[in-house]
Amino acid sequence: MSSKSSCLVTKLSHYVSLSDADRDRLATLEKAERNFGAGYEVYQGGDENKDLYVVKHGWAFSYTDLPDGRRQIVKIHHPGDIIGFPDVALKHATTTLRTVEEVCLCPFPKSSLDEILRRSPRLSALLLSIALRDQVVLIDVLRAMGRMSAQERVSYMLLDLIARLRITNRDMTDTIRLPMTQSQIADYLGLTNVHISKTFIRMEEDGYIHRDQNRLRILREDAMIELTDFHDRYADMDTSWFPQD
């Protein structure tokens, strides 16, 4: 079982030590894999809710549209993420999944969760914690959308991206690859592409960031952390209450 190459195991092991049995359970989730080109819609909101996906590589995002076309991107997915988890609670998908670039996904059926819940209390606790932690992150995004200016929102997004990428990539520096277009960033932050453009330019002038192609360097991370009152929700979780199995 090549669990070494599993982003999911890597990501989850960051929080808690897993038994061999649990590692195997997770590895089976990544048995199948499918590749998609850039800008491909894997499933659509309203579709019957069949599979979950583990991201093996590439970026994707989930979004919803209003009837008149306004779009809100609600989550950006990176390697190791589980896609579609929130929809498990419902019968139909609530969001549409779209790839940003070339992506490899591992689909697995909802019913795999059944197995985990029955056999591994410890893994169940971890999955529950991930779901709850994601709620906290959504709440942070909500705060950004409700009460922050454009520059603060962009700063928040960049800090959040870096924090997430650092989990699986410990030697991440202050430079990230940002394959999303400014329109997509706008749809994520509740702004317009025009205003994103102006905000990036302003932030570059002010020395917060430096851009080069689709790579972006954070120059004043501390200032941005203070500006947005940023808290890293990914580095630590409270696993002290977990069942020992």
Added chain:
Amino acid sequence: MSSKSSCLVTKLSHYVSLSDADRDRLATLEKAERNFGAGYEVYQGGDENKDLYVVKHGWAFSYTDLPDGRRQIVKIHHPGDIIGFPDVALKHATTTLRTVEEVCLCPFPKSSLDEILRRSPRLSALLLSIALRDQVVLIDVLRAMGRMSAQERVSYMLLDLIARLRITNRDMTDTIRLPMTQSQIADYLGLTNVHISKTFIRMEEDGYIHRDQNRLRILREDAMIELTDFHDRYADMDTSWFPQD
């Protein structure tokens, strides 16, 4: 065991049939109870994360502040809700809990979840589903905040409140009690109290709602559902994949 009087059991039974053992497990969560006056802060963001709470009666809300005082209310709590669930994943509370009016809460320790995860896969699945459903709801709120006008946001909030209250109160009509101030509503919707006032007046003039004291009547629910593309996330959940115990 007076599980008949338990809002939590009522709320959860709405989704799935529970064994007596499971009902008892839930009932023990409501053993203790504490009363609080209006406008009381039960715990604060940053506090060590000790207890969860089940709401027995009264409204409360969770919020976060930015350093400069901007406030975002992230969740409004009603009877039967579990408060502080998202924070289980972390060591410290991320939000402050404040009562809207006189409230009765039942505190229980995080470790009670341990027991549930080890003993009842079915109840574990339900708790996980609740957490995931709440994520979907947060995503809906996010969409409202990111892409909707003031009137649309207010409409969305009212529809959401009604949908939630209808779960435990099946004979709810089109009239709800709204004990929150306009400043609190503004902090929930990412607007200002002034604009909330103007928006309510406008909506009343346009025949969407009627206000009387702190009671509010929805006159054109269908129009508001269409305006906001509203989906009820509370009525149905997909419990088909749950372990049978």
Added chain:
DNA sequence: CGGTGGATTGAAACCAGTCAATGGGTGTGG
């Protein structure tokens, strides 16, 4: 009866949106 918190009202300021034109890079097909 004064004090207080909440709701309302109006004027002015501002952040972000809209619209439209321009430029740059990339890939494709002739």
Added chain:
DNA sequence: CCACACCCATTGACTGGTTTCAATCCACCG
């Protein structure tokens, strides 16, 4: 290999929804 199309980022002028600030009104309460 060049011409063209297309997508994306940029730019500027104008618009507009929401905020800000401040004053007033109102109900409730001690």
